[in-house]
Amino acid sequence: MNQDALQRIEVDLLLEAIFQVYGYDFREYSKASMDRRVRQFIAAEGYRTIGELIPGVLHDKSLFFELAKYFSVSVTAMFRDPFVYRVIREKVLPRLRSHPFFKFWHAGCATGEEVYSMAILLFEEGLLDRSTLYATDFNQGALDKARKGIYPLARISEYTRNYQHSGSKSSFSEYYHAMYGAATLRDDLKARITFAGHNLVTDSVFGDTHMVFSRNVLIYFSKKLKDRVLNLFTDSLVHGGFLCLGTAESIEFSDVAAQYEVIDSDARIYRKVT
Numbered sequence: 001m002n003q004d005a006l007q008r009i010e011v012d013l014l015l016e017a018i019f020q021v022y023g024y025d026f027r028e029y030s031k032a033s034m035d036r037r038v039r040q041f042i043a044a045e046g047y048r049t050i051g052e053l054i055p056g057v058l059h060d061k062s063l064f065f066e067l068a069k070y071f072s073v074s075v076t077a078m079f080r081d082p083f084v085y086r087v088i089r090e091k092v093l094p095r096l097r098s099h100p101f102f103k104f105w106h107a108g109c110a111t112g113e114e115v116y117s118m119a120i121l122l123f124e125e126g127l128l129d130r131s132t133l134y135a136t137d138f139n140q141g142a143l144d145k146a147r148k149g150i151y152p153l154a155r156i157s158e159y160t161r162n163y164q165h166s167g168s169k170s171s172f173s174e175y176y177h178a179m180y181g182a183a184t185l186r187d188d189l190k191a192r193i194t195f196a197g198h199n200l201v202t203d204s205v206f207g208d209t210h211m212v213f214s215r216n217v218l219i220y221f222s223k224k225l226k227d228r229v230l231n232l233f234t235d236s237l238v239h240g241g242f243l244c245l246g247t248a249e250s251i252e253f254s255d256v257a258a259q260y261e262v263i264d265s266d267a268r269i270y271r272k273v274t
Helices: 003-022 031-045 050-059 061-071 082-096 113-124 140-148 153-164 223-236
Strands: 102-107 131-137 150-152 176-179 182-185 193-197 209-214 237-245 260-264 269-272
Touching: 003 031, 003 050, 003 061, 031 050, 031 061, 050 061, 082 113, 082 153, 082 209, 082 237, 082 260, 082 269, 102 113, 113 131, 113 153, 113 193, 113 209, 131 140, 140 193, 150 153, 153 176, 153 182, 209 223, 223 237
Parallel strands: 102 131, 102 209, 131 193, 209 237
Antiparallel strands: 150 182, 176 182, 237 269, 260 269
């Protein structure tokens, strides 16, 4: 047996052990992605083999959570893919205005930049006071950063450009306070967001949701797990609710495709119709 085949067996054993001991199920994540991340972790921590890592992860919870950080991809930005927010502003929110109250679920929110972007968009459309945004992730370290709403000042020029291309109605500088090399977002934006731990693989639905926003999360899942999570999102949405995925993701050929109409194919925004 060659070394690559042996490593794949070791990764499978590691993921099965994690599920049995901690209840976190990564077994249906993309095999290539998990292999790469586990190898990155053992190199960073000085382990010689994955087999050598397994006993430590099973007996040391803190080591497991350090490893789990490698399984969570926190690549994000405020108003990332600005045209998506423009579509939400122009095609989604007008359909929601008749509701007295809105519930948004940002699933896999990472460090929070995109849920704060949504809060700003809702504020500008006069809808924030009728909205509650739930932002969830299984990575507690990322959630801690998201709750603080503090981001490097060095990225603000990028965020400002994104904001300006999203159909903005104000100046981005109105939404943060700059101090000591960091930008802190306004408290009134934070007040509408509830951050919580949630594992898409094992946890349950968020009922009566008007929009599920989950971008560039499904790309790391196997086909089986994608279908499981898409069903979770669908069960969470009210009739007529909206689903927004990443630009590299789609509901096409999934178990739930027939339950949606396409609102914007480029922005990957869909409306639940059945």
